[in-house]
Amino acid sequence: MVDLHRGRDPDAPARAGLLTRGYxxxxxxxxxxxxxxxxxxxxxxVQIREAAEKSAAALRERDVPIxxxxxxxxxx
Amino acid sequence: xxxxxxxxxARADRALARKTARSPLCGIPYGAKDLLAAAGAPTTWxxxxxxxxxxxxxxxxxxxxxxAGAVLAAKLSMVELAGGGGYRxxxxxxxxxxxxxxxxxxxxxxxxxxxxxxxxxxxxxYAIGSETSGSIGTPAAFCGVTGLRPTYGLVSRAGAMALSxxxxxxxxxxxxxxxxxxxxxxxxxxxxxxxxxSGRRYRALDGRAASGAVRRLRIGIAExxxxxxxxxxxxxxxxxxxxLDRIVPRRVRAVLPDDLPYGPMVGTVYGAEGAEIFSELIAxxxxxxxxxxxxxxxxxxGAEIRARDYLRAMRLRTVLAERFRELFAEVxxxxxxxxxxxxxxxxxxxxxxxxxxxSLADTxxxxxxxxxxxxxxxxxxxxxxxxxxxxxxxxxxxQLVGPAFSEPLLVAIVAAYQRATDHHTKQPPARRRAxx
Numbered sequence: 001m002v003d004l005h006r007g008r009d010p011d012a013p014a015r016a017g018l019l020t021r022g023y024x025x026x027x028x029x030x031x032x033x034x035x036x037x038x039x040x041x042x043x044x045x046v047q048i049r050e051a052a053e054k055s056a057a058a059l060r061e062r063d064v065p066i067x068x069x070x071x072x073x074x075x076x
Numbered sequence: 077x078x079x080x081x082x083x084x085x086a087r088a089d090r091a092l093a094r095k096t097a098r099s100p101l102c103g104i105p106y107g108a109k110d111l112l113a114a115a116g117a118p119t120t121w122x123x124x125x126x127x128x129x130x131x132x133x134x135x136x137x138x139x140x141x142x143x144a145g146a147v148l149a150a151k152l153s154m155v156e157l158a159g160g161g162g163y164r165x166x167x168x169x170x171x172x173x174x175x176x177x178x179x180x181x182x183x184x185x186x187x188x189x190x191x192x193x194x195x196x197x198x199x200x201x202y203a204i205g206s207e208t209s210g211s212i213g214t215p216a217a218f219c220g221v222t223g224l225r226p227t228y229g230l231v232s233r234a235g236a237m238a239l240s241x242x243x244x245x246x247x248x249x250x251x252x253x254x255x256x257x258x259x260x261x262x263x264x265x266x267x268x269x270x271x272x273x274s275g276r277r278y279r280a281l282d283g284r285a286a287s288g289a290v291r292r293l294r295i296g297i298a299e300x301x302x303x304x305x306x307x308x309x310x311x312x313x314x315x316x317x318x319x320l321d322r323i324v325p326r327r328v329r330a331v332l333p334d335d336l337p338y339g340p341m342v343g344t345v346y347g348a349e350g351a352e353i354f355s356e357l358i359a360x361x362x363x364x365x366x367x368x369x370x371x372x373x374x375x376x377x378g379a380e381i382r383a384r385d386y387l388r389a390m391r392l393r394t395v396l397a398e399r400f401r402e403l404f405a406e407v408x409x410x411x412x413x414x415x416x417x418x419x420x421x422x423x424x425x426x427x428x429x430x431x432x433x434x435s436l437a438d439t440x441x442x443x444x445x446x447x448x449x450x451x452x453x454x455x456x457x458x459x460x461x462x463x464x465x466x467x468x469x470x471x472x473x474x475q476l477v478g479p480a481f482s483e484p485l486l487v488a489i490v491a492a493y494q495r496a497t498d499h500h501t502k503q504p505p506a507r508r509r510a511x512x
Binding site: 039040041044045048049052054055056058059060062064068069070071 | 162164242335336337339340341343344347369370372373374376377380381382384385387388389390391392393394395397
């Protein structure tokens with residue numbers, strides 16, 4: 001028996017499962033309104049730019065051999 | 077949406093009645109992360125600028141599941157644009173913060189927030205999520221469900237919102253590893269609509285092969301990983317590792333190379349690719365309709381990433397892939413905490429360190445704390461599974477990462493673990509009340 005059937009009779013019609021679990025009920029579980037915090041965009045932009053510069057520096061300080069290629073998915 | 081669900085359910089009923097059902101998924105309701113197109117239904121990508129978006133076609137995974145007789149019962153909420161610009165708060169979603177099945181005042185994780193919640197509450201038997209770097213693993217860990225991030229190229233992304241062409245993966249979230257395997261078997265495999273698909277399929281190991289493989293394998297671990305765990309999670313993680321020891325007795329020390337900047341690598345790759353994918357959104361100013369201020373600023377900053385930095389990050393992925401090959405010559409899989417803390421409050425800033433948690437800056441031994449970005453950069457599969465509860469009553473979990481296309485082994489290990497333990501059978505209070 002596969003576990004996907006847990007909680008319902010595996011021989012019961014699929015539609016019955018849908019009716020009891022209902023699409024609308026699912027949405028009410030998942031969608032919720034919460035606090036919408038408001039961060040200062042200017043301060044955030046500075047913070048993010050600084051983090052990006054640090055990140056770029058960390059990448060650049062790592063030497064790579066001249067023959068090293070990036071992975072590619074290009075298939076002509 | 078509901079019409080489609082009823083039509084698919086009726087079709088499944090007929091197939092079951094005629095005994096022509098071809099898949100164990102036939103008739104089973106599931107939910108799809110709202111970045112997957114489903115013809116005629118809203119596909120909002122969790123983001124206000126796309127609140128009215130409707131496609132006239134199905135994503136390949138939705139089509140494959142329909143072919144298996146599955147019933148698409150819900151589109152599941154998600155962090156806006158899968159969090160591509162970065163986000164500071166769980167509220168970064170058109171549908172509001174994903175609430176945790178174990179405590180609605182805690183977050184369900186992201187970016188597959190609704191997928192974790194819906195499986196955790198039992199609203200659906202399984203869900204489809206996606207991971208660019210951590211978006212299946214985090215909600216699986218926080219909600220106490222099992223999630224499988226497939227090898228890059230095993231599952232088609234056609235019809236899914238792209239955040240990063242070279243990192244995005246689509247995978248199942250369910251109650252057990254065996255369920256994840258069943259779903260992966262249905263959604264994986266060839267698809268001419270996605271050039272990155274390898275054409276390989278998932279095939280489960282048979283019982284004897286699975287138990288032999290699990291008994292023989294060598295599991296890699298960095299013991300210092302527990303030093304980074306938050307106090308509420310530490311004991312359950314240690315107990316979970318001890319339980320796994322009884323399933324896989326051969327433990328070998330294995331540590332990721334410490335000379336690769338995993339965070340900057342993954343952030344640069346999805347930052348640059350995401351900013352290009354959403355370039356029209358950024359240029360038009362509609363990016364300001366997004367909810368999270370960090371997300372807006374992060375997407376804009378992504379457009380400033382230099383080609384040389386993106387290419388350096390990509391070249392370092394080649395180095396990382398080689399390092400993983402060396403590591404997997406010594407061990408078969410690597411185990412680490414899925415997350416080092418339990419789910420945070422829904423109104424907390426996500427960049428605030430949990431109280432009492434160790435910081436990487438405090439220790440010279442990072443262990444395998446970079447396993448999520450490293451595994452994603454290398455395109456490797458991972459399985460995330462519950463291993464108990466923290467002292468705050470919230471789920472904690474472990475992750476196993478293996479070589480490319482080792483999903484059958486990962487599923488076999490966790491299936492053996494789940495046969496020997498009952499963490500995955502625990503139900504959150506609301507679900508227990510509904511069942512009684």
